[in-house]
Amino acid sequence: MEIKPIAHIRTDFPEKFGVPRQSGLAGSLKGMIVFEKEYRNPEALRGLEGFSHLWLIWEFSANRATGGQWRATVRPPRLGGNAHMGVFATRSPFRPNPLGLSCVKLESIELESPHGPVIHVTGADLMDNTPIYDIKPYIKYADSHPDALCGYVEGLQEERLRVILPAGLSEKIGDESKISSLVEILQLDPRPSYHNDSDREYGLSFSGYNIRFRVNGNTLEVIGIS
């Protein structure tokens, strides 16, 4: 089946590195959904304003280079990168059809922006400019299962790093909400787990800034911003 993007999402992540591994993990992260010209019709969003959460079905567009190959197992970063899990038991990008699924929080709908109707969301785990194929309302009675058992994922999301920011960060970035979002992302430990090298310096692109950091044990220290 041929599917085509109805929209693209604008986020602060020009690269994959640093993007949270699931939606909702960094709840303050802002995203803006901009529709393709063909779909810029405010009527298509009528009634959406009453929902607090939305589903996005999107494309793992950063992984196109794999050429559509699929492997039966993948190594989830959160398991240290060594354990193999069946691809359908993971949310890995490397799947037969590179479809992503994310629940985001609906913040507001702007029906008449210069780009047509746009949807402002938070909590998206998507790279800037990711193509969106569908937007659906979150329907609690069908979608929410607070007692669901989550196998090897249980408990994995609990660990957060302590983050040390350099002096003068506020002056440099200015926007306090951006700083909060940055801290949230860093707390999640953006490193691939199989490179647990405490001497190594990492660089992360976020909202036009290049953030350099190091991790030692449970502490992440930002060592430069440009």
Place this chain on the structure above:
Amino acid sequence: MEIKPIAHIRTDFPEKFGVPRQSGLAGSLKGMIVFEKEYRNPEALRGLEGFSHLWLIWEFSANRATGGQWRATVRPPRLGGNAHMGVFATRSPFRPNPLGLSCVKLESIELESPHGPVIHVTGADLMDNTPIYDIKPYIKYADSHPDALCGYVEGLQEERLRVILPAGLSEKIGDESKISSLVEILQLDPRPSYHNDSDREYGLSFSGYNIRFRVNGNTLEVIGIS
């Protein structure tokens, strides 16, 4: 983007009429996911057994006849069929990309069936032979939002019909679990809401049976099974 089915689901619904309008509404309904030959690899399911719920991304294959047209608004049957809602504020099949999203309960995984590995699920709102494009584990911390606000959908799922079964039904169908599922489906009122004609007789195909029924007020009476 071109996507291709990884599997098909086998359910008791040869036709669209009677299929529950959301996943989980008829929790006893059984489904079996059978992979396409290329994906019949038990390794691809490793670790899935620890999850209680799965996401299915599938195609509204019964609606292909619409020729890919999209309309900005649809009339959700549960609103009586008269109110127009934006297509992205609904889970309607008539959307730009005919992708469906359903959460189902994982009952068991059979790694070596005559059809390769199969997944047994319950609660699916899918027609028999629906193509599946992706299977993902339900991850509670990202997917479950018990406090989500659901706009015009709030409260709509509460009403269930009283169902009167004819004498001799058990003898005819035999399988008690099929009867329970049938009752669940009928309680949900399978009629399109804009045909609230109490004299009309409806026919529903379920698990090889043709069920004829009438609805009067809050009571659905099964008047024949063949």
